[in-house]
Amino acid sequence: MVMIDIKGVSKWYGEKQVLVDCTTTVAKGEVVVVCGPSGSGKSTLIKTVNGLEPFQKGEIIVDGLSVGGKDTDLAKLRSRVGMVFQNFELFPHMSVTKNLCIAQEKVLGRTADEAHDKGLKLLDRVGLIEHKDKYPAQLSGGQQQRVAIARALSMDPIAMLFDEPTSALDPEMINEVLDVMVELAHEGMTMMCVTHEMGFARKVADRVIFMEKGGTILEDCSKDEFFNTPRKPRTQDFLSKILAH
Amino acid sequence: MLELDWNIVIKNLPLLWKGMVLSLKLFAIALVGGIFFGTLLAMARLSSWWILRKPSQWLVDAIRAIPFIMAIFWFYFLTPKIVGAFTGEQGEAIGPFWSAVIAFILVESAYFSEIIRAGIQSIPRGQPWAAYALGMNYWQAMGNVVLPQAFRNMLPIMLTQAIILFQDTSLVYVVGLKDFLGAASTAGQISGRVVELYLFVALVYLVICFSLSRVVKRLQERMDVGRT
Numbered sequence: 438m439v440m441i442d443i444k445g446v447s448k449w450y451g452e453k454q455v456l457v458d459c460t461t462t463v464a465k466g467e468v469v470v471v472c473g474p475s476g477s478g479k480s481t482l483i484k485t486v487n488g489l490e491p492f493q494k495g496e497i498i499v500d501g502l503s504v505g506g507k508d509t510d511l512a513k514l515r516s517r518v519g520m521v522f523q524n525f526e527l528f529p530h531m532s533v534t535k536n537l538c539i540a541q542e543k544v545l546g547r548t549a550d551e552a553h554d555k556g557l558k559l560l561d562r563v564g565l566i567e568h569k570d571k572y573p574a575q576l577s578g579g580q581q582q583r584v585a586i587a588r589a590l591s592m593d594p595i596a597m598l599f600d601e602p603t604s605a606l607d608p609e610m611i612n613e614v615l616d617v618m619v620e621l622a623h624e625g626m627t628m629m630c631v632t633h634e635m636g637f638a639r640k641v642a643d644r645v646i647f648m649e650k651g652g653t654i655l656e657d658c659s660k661d662e663f664f665n666t667p668r669k670p671r672t673q674d675f676l677s678k679i680l681a682h
Numbered sequence: 683m684l685e686l687d688w689n690i691v692i693k694n695l696p697l698l699w700k701g702m703v704l705s706l707k708l709f710a711i712a713l714v715g716g717i718f719f720g721t722l723l724a725m726a727r728l729s730s731w732w733i734l735r736k737p738s739q740w741l742v743d744a745i746r747a748i749p750f751i752m753a754i755f756w757f758y759f760l761t762p763k764i765v766g767a768f769t770g771e772q773g774e775a776i777g778p779f780w781s782a783v784i785a786f787i788l789v790e791s792a793y794f795s796e797i798i799r800a801g802i803q804s805i806p807r808g809q810p811w812a813a814y815a816l817g818m819n820y821w822q823a824m825g826n827v828v829l830p831q832a833f834r835n836m837l838p839i840m841l842t843q844a845i846i847l848f849q850d851t852s853l854v855y856v857v858g859l860k861d862f863l864g865a866a867s868t869a870g871q872i873s874g875r876v877v878e879l880y881l882f883v884a885l886v887y888l889v890i891c892f893s894l895s896r897v898v899k900r901l902q903e904r905m906d907v908g909r910t
Contacts, residue, residue, distance in 0.1 A: 489811050516817025526812035530830050539826060540816035585812075592816060 438465045439498075440596050440627045441486055446495035448481060448652070455481050456492065456652040463596070468628045470638040470660075471646045474675070478652035479631040480523075483598050486629065487518045500595055516544045519589030523601040525581040527573035527588070533560065534569045537588050545592065552591070559587040563617050579610030586617055596627035603634060635680060639664060647672050687875060691882045694869040698882075701865025704779075708851045708861065711783050713844055716790025723795035725824065728802060738795075745792035751853050757785035758857040778857045790847055797839050801832030838902045845894045849887060862886070 441463040448456040456478050463469045471479045484490040486497060488504045488511045497504040502514050527536050537556030541547045547555070560566050563583040565576075573581050582602055589597060599618065603611045615637050622628055622641035632638070638645055638660065645663035647656035649671060656663065656672045667673050691698075726738035745753070761781040805828050813823035833840070852863040860868060866883045870876035 484811075487815055489814060512814070512817050512819045515815055518815075520812075520815035522808055522812060522815075524806075524808050526808040528809070528812070528827055528831075530834065540813075540818060543822050543826065544817040588816070 439463070440465045440467070440500055441629060442496075442498040443482075443486070444496045444498070446482070446485060446492050446497060448478075448485065448490065448492040448494075454652060456485070458495070459652070459654050460495075461646055461654060461657050463627060463629050465627055466625045467643045468622045468626075468630070468641050469644045469646060470642040471629065471631045471648060472633060472635075472638070472675075473648035473655075474650055476650050477648035479648050480600050481652070482648070483600050483629060483631050486598055487515045487520055489520075512544070516540070516592055517595050519586075519592060519594035519597040521582070521585050521589055521597065521599045521602045523604050525573070525578070525585045525605070527581055527585055529573050531572075532569070533565070533571055533573070533576070533584055536573070536584060537591050540588070541591050556587070556591055559590050560584070563587045564613075577610060578606045579613045582606065582610075582614045583617055586614070586621075590621075596629070597621065599628065599630040599632065601631050601633075603632065633679065635664075647675065686878050686881075688878060690869070690873050690875040690878050694865075694873075694879065697860075697865050697869055698862065701860050701862040702886075704860060705848075705851045705862040708779075708782065708786065708854065709848050712786035712790050712847060712851070715783075715787035716794045716847070717798075717840070719787060719791035720794025721798050721829065723791055724798040724802060727795065727799055742792045742795055745789055746796075750789055750850055751856060753785045753789050754782055754853055754857060757781040757788075778854070778859050782854045782857060782859060786847075786851070790843075793843055794840070797836055797843060798832060801836035802828060804835050805831050838898050838905070841894065841898045841901070845891050845898075848894075849891060852887075 439462045443459055443461050446456055446459045447454065459478075459482055461469070471483065473479050481490050485492045486499065486504065492505065499514060499518060502509050504511070504514065527533075528539070531539065534553065534556055537560060538549070538552040541552035541555060542549060557566065557569060560569055563586060565580055565583055565587075568576060568580065568584075573584070576584065586602075602618070603614050606614065611634070615634060618628070618630070618637065619641050630637070630642075642660045644658065645656070645660055646654055647663070647667075647669075649655040655669055656667060658668070662668075663672070664676070667676060723738050723742060726734040727742065729735050729738075758778055758781045761776055761784060765776055809827055809831065810823050813827040818826065851861060854861050855864040855867065858864070863883055866879040867876075870879040873879075
């Protein structure tokens with residue numbers, strides 16, 4: 438079953454085209470890694486999936502609902518798709534617990550107790566229960582990102598979008614975040630991840646999408662094919678450079 | 683040498699206090715109204731809809747181009763006519779106080795909207811994005827995520843504007859309202875001891891506004907520490 442269906446999506450910023458006829462799918466339970474050089478539109482593409490970035494051409498269907506559709510309740514659709522950002526984007530004026538509860542209460546209408554229970558359970562799961570009363574600024578980058586993942590999970594999402602979740606982290610904090618993501622993948626979460634962490638891709642990805650400067654999808658294939666027998670010379674070149682050391 | 687008789691101030695304290703109460707009342711209403719409508723104006727100015735953005739910009743630009751005292755005059759003379767046109771009644775339909783309140787709210791909304799707009803724009807784009815990604819709508823994202831942070835960032839500047847507003851309340855003197863300054867003026871004219879009363883008024887304004895600016899300064903220093 439296809440969870441995310443991206444069909445011929447194009448996007449322009451004024452005159453400049455940043456996505457060119459992008460087409461791909463993410464099946465239920467599938468983990469898809471999107472990689473490519475900067476300026477290839479990876480982050481833009483993943484943000485079109487929950488409508489944070491509008492697009493001018495094409496269609497995106499998430500769990501049967503068209504993202505750009507006139508009758509689509511975009512807020513409701515977004516509440517069912519979790520997103521994790523490069524810069525964590527925890528709400529700095531709220532405690533960790535409040536960060537985890539606010540959308541559960543305001544968007545899903547859960548009671549304060551329900552939201553609290555759920556939030557703390559997830560916080561425990563990402564190993565940060567002792568930090569529940571702290572504010573985001575008191576946590577390390579890796580801890581903040583784990584809270585952000587817990588916050589997204591608190592909405593019981595049907596799929597998770599990761600937009601370079603480890604790019605803003607110190608090297609020694611990358612693994613604690615990747616561990617949480619690997620665990621999620623093993624549990625069967627549908628995931629679309631923009632990342633340069635090829636170790637993560639090797640470990641849990643089902644498919645890898647390679648995007649090239651200008652916003653085109655150059656390669657979209659299984660993980661084994663991508664790492665062992667990439668078809669395009671450009672992909673081989675990219676891989677040889679990032680896997681050289 | 684100037685001979686000062688401070689007894690005249692003491693004698694008129696009840697009158698001056700009544701004036702101060704009116705000043706504070708006007709200040710409070712104008713502050714709350716100005717921030718409330720200023721926030722709406724700021725949101726309209728940042729809207730992606732032309733129909734909200736442009737008119738709100740015109741309104742703010744127009745208000746800021748008019749001397750404050752003109753706005754007070756206009757509303758004093760115009761509102762009875764406007765109200766009269768609707769109700770058919772003549773004369774001072776709402777009185778000088780409420781026409782001043784309307785003028786103050788209008789003008790202060792324009793000033794506060796510029797401050798709040800800058801505050802909203804100081805919040806990184808990822809913050810509303812994160813709120814939307816969690817399924818919040820525009821009002822939820824604004825009310826829970828963007829505005830609380832924007833107000834916190836803008837608190838010193840908003841307090842500074844509030845101090846200016848407090849001083850500006852003395853302008854209602856021109857429509858005959860007995861605010862603090864108006865009360866002093868009346869007392870001065872009756873007793874003929876204008877100097878003592880105006881000196882006293884100046885001293886009170888100085889003490890209030892100076893202590894408030896000290897608070898602002900402290901606040902700013904504390905926020906600077908918090909940022910690093």
